[in-house]
Amino acid sequence: MKDIKSWLKEHGVTEVEAMVPDLTGNARGKFIPAAQFLEMGEPRLPESILIQTVTGEYSDEHWDFVAPTDADMVLVPDPDTVRLIPWAREPTASIIHDCHTMDGKPHPLSTRNVLRRVIELYTAEGWQAVVAPEVEFYLVARNVDPDQELKPPQGRSGRAESSRQSYSIDAVNEFERLIEDMYDYAEAQGLDVDTLIHENGAAQMEVNFLHGDPLSLADQVFAFKRTVREVAHKHGIYATFMAKPMQSEPGSALHIHQSVVDIATGDNIFVDADGKQNARFRSYIAGLQTFTPNLISFYAPNVNSYRRLAPELAAPINLNWGFDNRTAAFRVPQSSAAATRVENRFPGADANPYLAIAASLASGYLGMNQGLSPTEPHLGTANEDAIEVARSLEEGLRKLQDVPELVEIFGALFLSAYEAVKLDEFEEFNRVISSWEREHLLLNV
Template structure:
């Protein structure tokens, strides 16, 4: 750690940094933390934050029983910087650095309510087996016109032509060019922050785009998605737009996903354990898929963490509703692309763009790990259109959360305290949402029931 601290000091000096953003991903996957002048950063010891910030709802409230999860004194967490996450903040006025911190209890162990801690603990299980997961997220988002009144529906922004998109323009080059200035700045910001973004495409929705990340280390990719979301929002603000990662921001447009491609390699040789040299699937690969099929119903609320998330997971929409897997079949939940043996992988299509990347990646890796450890069997690969089959996962946040405590092995991997706290926070959000009377209810029930 002393070596890291010196390296951080040298970096701050080299880049003439005047201020440091000390970042902590909260339960939603958004940034909490402190701004500290660079000349004080590290000079005053490790920063601290109250542990109660880890159990705030998306509205900033606390659930009724929040003192069951943190000390009644609201003790501080100790924040320790991760050198690998040190980056510039390209949109800041003054030279500013950002660095993601791990949260620790005063006794020295990782804080159990931190989503980054959860992912670290899952990765330690793979490490003990001599294995290393490799992931590649694909993140979708919408550009929308500024909307300061939540009573009004969202709409696409005007592009450089002065018009709003109205047609389905999947993979359209010209549609992306409508927002060329935004795209160029987004890429410039990503480059300055060393984000390993690969391709950009226009998705099926109006002003909907998708960024693919290069495959790599699971924790580093979760960090990159965390930083990328901030980056896209900032680039959009520059051009008078919003960027939203809501799973289903507009009624007549498709939802936004965060598909996660994943494979597992041997830590010492880098050999992919999912296929042999001839391209045949291994028992480990089929067991991994079996784990995804077995544990997804219980972990669905980590892939779909908000009340809005379940509007995306609906029949007749290009999102999974059951647990089928298939070869290069985008109607299945778990798609296996055709590729060379060393690139054999499975794509989990459940996570929404609104998911906390640390928790979504932890959930999918935990499921696959248990599948391999327990020797679970995958079903036969699905042929045909999977979303015409029966729904096999929760359709509401409440339903998903009530399945979160069903399995002792998941309690052990994620931590019983974390899962209880997560369920309490999200159930509080559901109950608050459930108090809102919608326009649909007023239109159809006011005079007819």
């Protein structure tokens, strides 16, 4: 708190956003005047906020996971997450907090704590996991009617994109002022944003982050998604991280590049002294292949997520891996020996970054720990092979608790709560009658 106090005074902060990421990856918390924040001690919030559905509802099994009194939990501010909010009118800081039970233990329902537990597995082995996320999103015209389809927004030319502009410089420049503000806001918050490209979809962008510590990068993706939405609002449009926001456009992903280094030497453990990829690297890939079917709901956490994971779209549908193969689920990019890594292409942009990174690292850890062997690298177009993963949220949740090692890592309570919340979302969605059903079934069945 001493460091935080100095920082708040240095920047003339008058208000603090004390926040925690919930199960869906949304920011929950409270606004506190800075003077009160420094004097009141550690803030508290009801532990139930951690397991709300994406619509803010509670599962019917809610009381199986939290105290029937809806007890408080203690929030401990993380000084590494203190950021100045560049879009606020008054000097405002956001601080991500760690969630603890009233007796001081890490709260088992906190997704940030889940990722920490996975990182600790690596630390116990003398390893440091390294990740580099790539975040895709769409810019869309303002849309206040949920029954209307989303459309690309007008750029500076006054026209909306009507064709694919993959990697186009000029298409990005259509939103030059928005992009400049995005980078300015990211820099003001200390986000390690690197390159930006125009992706395959109309007004679809991708931002890459510099590689680093998994928890720090999860925090940054969490902050970045809020930032992009705010920048878009400033410019009179929306930014969406839905996995598949438009029927005729490709989905948006959260690709995660990952490697592991030896803490003592700093060497990449995926290669031997001669620079060649080793058995440990292959076992890491095998872990991703083995446990992704169980953890797919962490990569595809919403009913909309599975519209992205479909044949003939730019997303994986099976468990193939390959060298520099963007059609495979697990891609090994061309790189130097020291930068040897694997890219997990399953997570959607709608994923909770803490859970997506935790799932990926846990899978690789178990693969190495158990000495698993992968399939042969795929040499062709992988998405022409058979579908090997779930096609709906309900199906994706069925295998979540089938592997004892995963239950031990993530915690039985957390997995049960996650499953209950996501099944509640699925059932709520399943009650909605779509326009397709009215059009094709109303008078024909």
